Amino acid sequence: MPTPPAAEDTILRVRKGSILRAASALAGGIEEKEDITYIPLKAWTKQPTTKDLLCQRQENRERFGWEIDFPEDFKMPFLANVAKKVEIMEKEDDI
DSSP states (O other), X not given: XXXXXXXXTSOOOOOXXXXXXXXXXXHHTOOOOOOOOOOOSSOOOOOOOHHHHHHHHHHHHHHHOGGXXXXXXXXXXXXXXXXXXXXXXXXXHHO
């Protein structure tokens, strides 16, 4: 039968905090200050404000025309015109 390890061989475990221990520590006058500083994993960048976004949208409208509101489906004016004409020609072929 194996013998239990000696007290020197065991690894000391850190006790987890609990509400009862915290309450008894406060009642006993023991103050334990815990560092609660938040350290982000990555640096945050400054987000543009609503005013900045509206100014950018206005600049894009002046530069590209009124169809620039949603850049994911934006096409340059030449490509947009070609796409419209292709759609019109496809509709005529279907008829």
